[in-house]
Amino acid sequence: MAEALLEVRRLSRRFAAVDALKDVDFSVDAGEVHALIGPNGAGKTTFIHHVSGALQPDAGSVHFAGRDVTRLSMHQRVAAGMARSYQITNIFRGLSALDNVALAVQGRPDAGSSFRFWRTVRSEVRLFEEAQACLEQVGLGKQGVSIAGNLSHGEQRALELAMALATKPQLLLLDEPMAGTGPEESARMVELIEHLARHVTILLVEHDMDAVFRLADRISVLVNGQMICTGTPETVRNDAGVRRAYLGDHL
Amino acid sequence: MAFYRPAPWQKPLALVLLAVLLALPTVLDSLDQSFYIGFATRVLIFALAATSLNLVLGFGGMVSLGHAAFFGAGAYVAAICQQAGLGEALLALPLAMLGAGLLALVVGAISLRTRGVYFIMITLAFAQMVYYLFISARAWGGDDGLALTERLRFAGFSLADDAALYYLALGALAVVMLLLGRLAEARFGRTIQAIRENETRMEALGYPVFRHRLVCFALGGALAGLAGALLANLTGLASPALLQWTQSGTLLVMVIIGGVGYLYGGVVGAVMLLLLEEVLLGFFSHWHIVLGLLLLAVVLFAPKGVAALFGRSRG
Amino acid sequence: MTQLILEQALNGLQFGLMLFLLAAGLTLVFGIMDCINLAHGSLYMVGAYFVAAAAQAADSFWIGLGAGVAGAAVLGLLLELSLFRQLYRRDHLSQVLATFALILIANEAVRVIWGPAPLMLNPPEALAGPVEFVLLGDTFFYPAYRLLIIGVGLAVGGLLYLLVAKSRVGMWVRAGAANREMTEALGINVRALFTAVFVFGAALCALAGGLLGPLLAVQVGMGESVLILAFVVIIIGGIGSIRGAFIGALIVGSVDTLGRALLPTLLRVLLPGDAAATLGPALASILIYLLMAGILFFKPQGLFPARA
Numbered sequence: 001m002a003e004a005l006l007e008v009r010r011l012s013r014r015f016a017a018v019d020a021l022k023d024v025d026f027s028v029d030a031g032e033v034h035a036l037i038g039p040n041g042a043g044k045t046t047f048i049h050h051v052s053g054a055l056q057p058d059a060g061s062v063h064f065a066g067r068d069v070t071r072l073s074m075h076q077r078v079a080a081g082m083a084r085s086y087q088i089t090n091i092f093r094g095l096s097a098l099d100n101v102a103l104a105v106q107g108r109p110d111a112g113s114s115f116r117f118w119r120t121v122r123s124e125v126r127l128f129e130e131a132q133a134c135l136e137q138v139g140l141g142k143q144g145v146s147i148a149g150n151l152s153h154g155e156q157r158a159l160e161l162a163m164a165l166a167t168k169p170q171l172l173l174l175d176e177p178m179a180g181t182g183p184e185e186s187a188r189m190v191e192l193i194e195h196l197a198r199h200v201t202i203l204l205v206e207h208d209m210d211a212v213f214r215l216a217d218r219i220s221v222l223v224n225g226q227m228i229c230t231g232t233p234e235t236v237r238n239d240a241g242v243r244r245a246y247l248g249d250h251l
Numbered sequence: 252m253a254f255y256r257p258a259p260w261q262k263p264l265a266l267v268l269l270a271v272l273l274a275l276p277t278v279l280d281s282l283d284q285s286f287y288i289g290f291a292t293r294v295l296i297f298a299l300a301a302t303s304l305n306l307v308l309g310f311g312g313m314v315s316l317g318h319a320a321f322f323g324a325g326a327y328v329a330a331i332c333q334q335a336g337l338g339e340a341l342l343a344l345p346l347a348m349l350g351a352g353l354l355a356l357v358v359g360a361i362s363l364r365t366r367g368v369y370f371i372m373i374t375l376a377f378a379q380m381v382y383y384l385f386i387s388a389r390a391w392g393g394d395d396g397l398a399l400t401e402r403l404r405f406a407g408f409s410l411a412d413d414a415a416l417y418y419l420a421l422g423a424l425a426v427v428m429l430l431l432g433r434l435a436e437a438r439f440g441r442t443i444q445a446i447r448e449n450e451t452r453m454e455a456l457g458y459p460v461f462r463h464r465l466v467c468f469a470l471g472g473a474l475a476g477l478a479g480a481l482l483a484n485l486t487g488l489a490s491p492a493l494l495q496w497t498q499s500g501t502l503l504v505m506v507i508i509g510g511v512g513y514l515y516g517g518v519v520g521a522v523m524l525l526l527l528e529e530v531l532l533g534f535f536s537h538w539h540i541v542l543g544l545l546l547l548a549v550v551l552f553a554p555k556g557v558a559a560l561f562g563r564s565r566g
Numbered sequence: 567m568t569q570l571i572l573e574q575a576l577n578g579l580q581f582g583l584m585l586f587l588l589a590a591g592l593t594l595v596f597g598i599m600d601c602i603n604l605a606h607g608s609l610y611m612v613g614a615y616f617v618a619a620a621a622q623a624a625d626s627f628w629i630g631l632g633a634g635v636a637g638a639a640v641l642g643l644l645l646e647l648s649l650f651r652q653l654y655r656r657d658h659l660s661q662v663l664a665t666f667a668l669i670l671i672a673n674e675a676v677r678v679i680w681g682p683a684p685l686m687l688n689p690p691e692a693l694a695g696p697v698e699f700v701l702l703g704d705t706f707f708y709p710a711y712r713l714l715i716i717g718v719g720l721a722v723g724g725l726l727y728l729l730v731a732k733s734r735v736g737m738w739v740r741a742g743a744a745n746r747e748m749t750e751a752l753g754i755n756v757r758a759l760f761t762a763v764f765v766f767g768a769a770l771c772a773l774a775g776g777l778l779g780p781l782l783a784v785q786v787g788m789g790e791s792v793l794i795l796a797f798v799v800i801i802i803g804g805i806g807s808i809r810g811a812f813i814g815a816l817i818v819g820s821v822d823t824l825g826r827a828l829l830p831t832l833l834r835v836l837l838p839g840d841a842a843a844t845l846g847p848a849l850a851s852i853l854i855y856l857l858m859a860g861i862l863f864f865k866p867q868g869l870f871p872a873r874a
Contacts, residue, residue: 052455054451054454073454074454074455075454075455075456075457075458075459075460078454078455078456078457079457083455083457084455086452086455090449090451090452090455091452092254092445092448092449092452094253094254094448095254103441103442103445103456104456106438106441106442107453107456107457107458108457109457113438114438114439114442114458114463115438115439115463115466116437116438116439117430117433117434117437117438117439117440118433118434118437119433119437119438120433120436120437121436121437121438121441122436124438163456167456167457308659314658314659314662316662361859361862361863364862364866365862365866367600367658368596368600368601368602368658368805369801369805369866371602371658371662372602372797372800372801373801373858373862375794375797376794376797376798376801376855376858377855377859379791379794379855380852380855380856383848383851383852383855384848384851384852386851387847387848387850387851387852388844388848389844389847390844496790496794497669497790500604500666500669503662503663503666504663504666507659507663511659537674537677537678539670539671539673539674540670540671540674540675540678542667542670543667543668543669543670543671543674544667544671545667546663546664546666546667546670547649547664547667547668547671549663550653550656550660550663550664550667551649551652551664
């Protein structure tokens with residue numbers, strides 16, 4: 001059996017008196033696209049925060065690539081090969097698209113130390129070559145010089161993705177990559193993720209059900225902080241509990 | 252705020268300015284105004300101190316109200332060195348930077364675990380602690396401060412002449428500006444500016460944010476220590492007044508007036524504030540009222556100036 | 567020795583209670599409005615000057631105290647309406663700059679109006695002497711005026727506790743400290759609430775300044791050192807928490823007072839004379855900062871964080 005790339009065991013977290021996450025077991029296998037769905041307020045974002053290291057659980061553990069990363073900080077998990085994109089576009093709006101990605105490349109452990117005080121970044125050709133390659137991967141190859149804040153919403157979402165890719169992740173956590181995009185941009189984003197999925201394992205949190213059912217190899221459903229079902233799109237589509245809790249009027 | 256990028260005229264202007272400043276003592280001498288060499292040295296030293304804060308505040312985005320601690324600590328280290336017989340500036344000045352930098356490293360290691368209002372208060376409190384520590388240490392002169400019996404020597408040359416000390420301060424400032432100009436465009440400078448803009452995003456890109464902040468904070472402290480050591484040589488005294496928190500406030504005002512996050516912001520601010528003081532004090536002994544009203548006006552009527560820089564790092 | 571310890575313990579309590587009066591208003595301003603106010607110490611100073619001037623004019627400490635506190639409240643109101651209201655939404659750097667400017671203005675203005683020499687403020691005559699009391703068969707003396715300060719401090723502390731913990735306004739204040747957006751969403755008149763809290767804080771400042779006036783000199787710059795102590799109290803107690811301010815103030819007050827009184831003696835027992843003489847005063851003066859650093863290391867949010 002293939003070792004799971006990401007494995008979450010009995011993860012629990014309480015906020016005040018509310019169980020935000022309760023005994024959540026979850027795993028992502030290497031190479032798959034695993035979608036996480038659930039109604040608003042189910043705890044999806046909280047869950048992602050625990051996986052990425054922005055929040056610490058009260059109980060339970062997170063294992064990544066065979067290693068317990070529960071106590072590692074966010075940047076240590078990124079260095080271990082886990083990258084995330086944000087639900088709300090989170091880029092450096094004043095920098096060019098290429099500079100944004102170059103910053104992401106520079107943060108990678110194999111790109112060398114960031115404690116360099118003399119040589120200008122502009123002269124570090126390798127950083128920008130790699131950044132350019134990442135931009136091309138997401139279809140922004142010609143937008144490198146544009147100021148990030150001036151890009152269209154869809155382009156900014158793609159840039160966000162390029163930054164995550166630039167960290168050379170084994171696992172990509174995509175938090176609602178379609179959020180706020182129009183139908184045309186959504187379609188392009190689906191194509192893009194399909195393309196990326198050939199090289200990298202993806203954990204996708206998304207509301208757009210068409211996209212989820214088209215992209216996902218497996219789907220997990222989170223309701224009220226509990227994982228109620230995991231399986232192929234077919235299994236999930238036919239699961240009575242899921243229908244009752246969530247999918248009812250979507251299908 | 253935007254990432255630092257030098258304007259094309261910046262470098263030529265800096266060189267012209269450097270040439271003018273190199274000629275200044277000779278010019279003042281020939282005009283029989285050599286009294287002003289001391290004042291000019293003071294301006295250069297405060298320009299250095301304000302620049303060191305600008306590194307922390309403007310580039311690193313850390314609103315520190317404890318910078319005077321490092322400024323003053325540098326002055327004390329220089330005085331202690333001189334009294335201990337280490338009169339060589341090439342030794343005493345690096346030691347002052349080391350002492351102030353280490354102090355900043357410790358203060359930063361604790362305060363940088365916090366954010367926002369907390370950080371401001373904690374840096375202030377630690378600076379006050381350093382102040383009390385020095386005034387209660389009798390070996391270091393207590394309330395009176397620690398006097399230098401004579402100025403340091405630089406590579407064996409005496410700095411007793413005001414012009415000599417002026418050139419040392421000018422040289423120190425020029426070197427620091429050159430280094431910081433490089434730093435701002437190098438990996439480290441880009442990183443700390445990006446952390447200032449969006450800390451969480453940088454964590455998510457794999458950057459150890461805390462470590463970068465701490466190094467920036469300690470570096471700023473070390474440079475403040477250098478300025479303090481120079482000032483102790485100018486005045487002949489490592490005074491507890493240098494450690495007072497109002498001194499931190501004054502440096503902060505210089506940086507803000509001059510331009511937060513602009514390479515030359517600290518320099519411009521120090522020149523403006525000290526000139527203003529020199530001129531206004533001649534007319535009006537309560538010039539702080541004027542300064543206070545001026546600052547209020549800046550905050551209220553030029554909100555973009557200050558707000559645009561830090562609006563995003565809030566909350 | 568017992569007399570000394572008891573006296574210093576009471577002094578520490580008295581100092582701590584006065585710090586609480588300062589920190590209470592400040593912690594709410596920080597907590598609810600997310601606004602840093604360096605000029606809080608100036609309100610304390612100006613309040614003390616108001617009290618001293620009014621007491622001299624009326625030849626009565628009590629009238630002076632009442633008038634001074636009222637005057638400081640009015641000044642606080644004017645400041646809130648004209649300046650702070652605009653600062654709440656601004657970044658911390660603007661707040662630091664603006665309130666630093668206020669300190670410069672306040673210090674100079676006081677110097678212009680009342681001159682550079684400290685003002686004298688006499689305690690009420692009836693309380694000028696010591697009180698004698700018997701404890702465990704020993705007789706002790708303690709200044710009556712200091713006992714009054716302790717009494718007033720405890721009374722105001724209790725009143726504040728009731729106000730914040732039990733009243734409707736207090737509920738808003740607590741809600742505001744924990745989550746400002748939520749409070750606004752509930753339709754509470756946040757503006758009026760902010761103004762009220764600020765004015766109340768100013769009045770407490772003047773009360774503390776007036777009460778301490780006869781013990782310390784009423785002079786320019788008296789606000790700054792006490793402001794930083796109030797900061798330490800808030801850092802230890804947790805921003806926005808009245809309970810934290812109370813506990814933090816008592817800790818800081820007693821540790822500082824007892825440390826200064828007892829630490830040098832203690833060190834003389836433990837260390838050779840020279841080292842003790844050098845280390846004693848230095849250590850005593852930074853004791854509370856070391857304590858703060860220690861607490862911060864384990865609880866970066868302070869002992870009683872108001873925000874979850």
